[in-house]
Amino acid sequence: MRAAGFSCDEPRSRREVHGRSRRGGRRPAYLIAWAVVVVGGLASVAGLLTFGVFTLPVCLAGGVVLLVRPSLRRGLGALCASAALAPLMLAWLNRDGPGRVCRVDHGETLCGDRLSPWPLLAAALVLVALAVVLLRPGQER
DSSP states (O other), X not given: OOBTTBOTTSOXXXXXXXXXXXXXSBOTHHHHHHHHHHHHHHHHHHTTTTTHHHHHHHHHHHHHHHHHSGGGGGGHHHHHHHHTHHHHHHHHHXXXXXXXXXXXXXXXXXXXXXXXXXXXXXXXXXXXXXHHHHTOTTOOO
């Protein structure tokens, strides 16, 4: 009986058995781990007065664990890419700025102050560029 492309006669390398790809690198699980830590940390900071007090230490501990293990440091690129989400979102929300912006909604005028989106967009682009450099294939660190 053969299951989806595998047979009992095919030898599998030790790398494939122990969770490594054929090229010798780890599967992208470390990227997912970094993304979960960063997005969880950003959400924790956003909700610091409610749930963030409890979740931020967990995210910080996860980041420390990922930084301490040398094989998982490659996820720093994922850290930068995930961290770019916050300034990018703030730049989008402040796209009408800088200054006071008023809108009319159902006959009611709503006004609010907006930041300049350009420094936030620049920070997001710097983080994305750093992520591209750190995640470039074939780069030895």
